[in-house]
Amino acid sequence: MTQLHDELTIAQEWVAAGKNVAIATVIETWxxxxxxxxxxxxxxxxxxxxxxxxxxxxxxAVVAEALDVLSSGSPNMLEFGVADETAFEVGLSCxxxxxxxxxxxx
Amino acid sequence: MDLVTLKELNEYRRKRIAAIVVTNxxxxxxxxxxxxxxxxxxxxxxxxSAFRSGNSVAVEAEGSSYFLNVHLPAVRFYIVGxxxxxxxxxxxxxxxxxxxxxxxxxxxxxxxxRFKEVRLSTDWPQDFFKHNPLDHWCGLAAVxxxxxxxxxxxxxxxxxxxxxVGALGSRKTHVKRLERLGSAGLTDExxxxxxxxxxxxxxxxxxxxxxxxxxxxxxxxxRSRGAMA
Numbered sequence: 663m664t665q666l667h668d669e670l671t672i673a674q675e676w677v678a679a680g681k682n683v684a685i686a687t688v689i690e691t692w693x694x695x696x697x698x699x700x701x702x703x704x705x706x707x708x709x710x711x712x713x714x715x716x717x718x719x720x721x722x723a724v725v726a727e728a729l730d731v732l733s734s735g736s737p738n739m740l741e742f743g744v745a746d747e748t749a750f751e752v753g754l755s756c757x758x759x760x761x762x763x764x765x766x767x768x
Numbered sequence: 769m770d771l772v773t774l775k776e777l778n779e780y781r782r783k784r785i786a787a788i789v790v791t792n793x794x795x796x797x798x799x800x801x802x803x804x805x806x807x808x809x810x811x812x813x814x815x816x817s818a819f820r821s822g823n824s825v826a827v828e829a830e831g832s833s834y835f836l837n838v839h840l841p842a843v844r845f846y847i848v849g850x851x852x853x854x855x856x857x858x859x860x861x862x863x864x865x866x867x868x869x870x871x872x873x874x875x876x877x878x879x880x881x882r883f884k885e886v887r888l889s890t891d892w893p894q895d896f897f898k899h900n901p902l903d904h905w906c907g908l909a910a911v912x913x914x915x916x917x918x919x920x921x922x923x924x925x926x927x928x929x930x931x932x933v934g935a936l937g938s939r940k941t942h943v944k945r946l947e948r949l950g951s952a953g954l955t956d957e958x959x960x961x962x963x964x965x966x967x968x969x970x971x972x973x974x975x976x977x978x979x980x981x982x983x984x985x986x987x988x989x990x991r992s993r994g995a996m997a
Contacts, residue, residue, distance in 0.1 A: 666782050674778055677771060685769050689793070689826050689835050700824030700837045737796040763835065765796055767769050 669713030673704040673767060682707040683767045684728035688715050689739070693758035707732050715762050716742070728764050737765035769798055776800045777839065784841035784903055788818055793826070793833040820991065841905040842867050843931075843990060848893055848921040849912030850877035853936070857909070857979035858886035864983060866907070871896050873917065893921035907932035907986050909966065913941075919948060926958040932989040934966040934982060 676683045686703040688695070696717035703721060705711045705728035715724055720742045731738055743759040773789060777800055780787040786803035790811065801807055807815045810829035814836060818825055824837045845861050847854045850872035861868040862885060869887040872878040878890045889896050902908070908925040909932075910918035918935060925933045926949075935945060942964040949959055967981030968988070 666778070670774065670781070671778050674774055677774070685774075687791075687835070687837065698824075699826075739793070763791070763793065765769055765791075767771055767774060 669702050669704045672712045676704070676706050677767055682732050684731050684764055685767060686715055686724045686728060686762050686764045688760055689763045690761040691758055692760075695758035695760050697760075703728075705729070705732075716760060720760070720762070724762055724764065731764045732766055735766055735768070737763065739763055773798050773800050781839055781841070784905055786819060786838075786840045786905075788815060788839070789835075789837040790815070791835045791837070793835055795832075841903075844869070844906045845986060846871060846902075846906065846908045846921070846925075848872070848908065848910040848918060849914075849936075850874070850879075850883060850888070851911055852975040853911050853978050853982075855882055856976040857911075857982055858883060860979055860983050861986070862886055864987065866986070871921070872912065893917060894924070897921070897924040902928035902930055904929050904931055906930045907989065909934045909936070909982050909986070911936040911966070911982075913937060915945065915948060919945070919952070922949060922962065923952055923954065926954055926961060932963070932986050933961055934963040934985060936966045936978075937964060939965065 673683050673685060684705045686705065688697055688699050688701045691699055697715055701715050703711055703713045703715045703724055705725050707729065709725055709729065711721065711725050714721060724740065727738060727740055740762045777787060777789055780802055788801045789798055790801055791798040801815060803819050811834065814827045814829065818836045818838045822838055822840045826833060826835050843866050845866040845868045847857055847868065847870045850870050854870050858868055858870050869889060870878065870883055871889045871891065871893055873890055873892045875890050878888055880888065902924055908921060908930050910921050912918050913936060922933060922935060935942065937945065946959050963985055967978060968984040970981050972978045972981040
């Protein structure tokens with residue numbers, strides 16, 4: 663039987679190793695969003711991350727926000743949309759909107 | 769997320785117990801609810817419905833916004849018998865999102881050639897399930913027609929409380945099967961959980977149609993879990 667190993671177990675390992683860790687979670691999606699509601703990205707204070715909330719489109723921004731959340735200690739809600747109508751019409755996966763909740767592990 | 773919540777969540781996931789992380793988006797506080805825990809108040813209904821559907825969702829309750837993040841164990845489906853029906857049922861079950869394994873110790877049947885798309889084991893069922901324990905999140909269809917192979921799969925499946933247990937065979941065959949399993953120590957209550965004749969009653973006749981009927985029963989059993997509890 664394979665051991666459970668994913669971003670949520672990694673977050674726990676990071677905390678056990680003494681790191682500050684933030685968890686980002688997809689709360690809502692509209693239109694075509696590549697990752698389902700409930701998906702996680704976990705980030706440490708050095709900017710290392712595991713998992714995904716969008717399949718690559720907004721991870722950079724979420725990681726940056728997570729570093730702020732870690733220094734302030736307060737959770738934050740982020741909203742991302744894609745304004746590029748051309749991208750939307752050709753069916754790129756980034757044509758959706760997502761709401762992402764970023765919180766520290768405390 | 770509270771570290772205690774994270775640890776509890778990972779523990780539930782390791783033990784294959786369904787759990788929901790309930791986060792109050794207004795103040796950031798969270799807690800964990802395992803399936804079967806009582807949830808009083810306005811959150812009770814949305815929590816029960818999230819456990820049934822498996823869909824995570826944001827809800828308004830008691831004057832706050834909450835996020836319910838559902839973590840259901842992966843549903844495993846075991847097909848005992850590498851038969852013609854299984855050749856259709858295996859890929860169909862996999863398409864439907866079930867973690868599917870075909871088990872048959874008869875190596876003439878259980879060949880990679882015939883089962884390219886699903887996991888295959890040539891262990892005897894009693895050995896296989898000793899190393900891969902069954903639980904509530906497992907379903908099993910026994911389709912060999914051979915008691916030597918079907919029975920040692922049906923017994924652990926019924927003992928483990930699998931969400932679905934089906935066995936292929938006529939009503940006459942099933943009566944004999946019930947006698948055998950009864951003498952093996954299973955209770956009448958457990959024996960009643962076997963679906964036989966197997967599959968939804970849709971008049972299925974070809975192997976592929978029988979596979980559709982079985983898969984229909986399996987999906988229905990997963991989705992009505994809450995009603996059965």
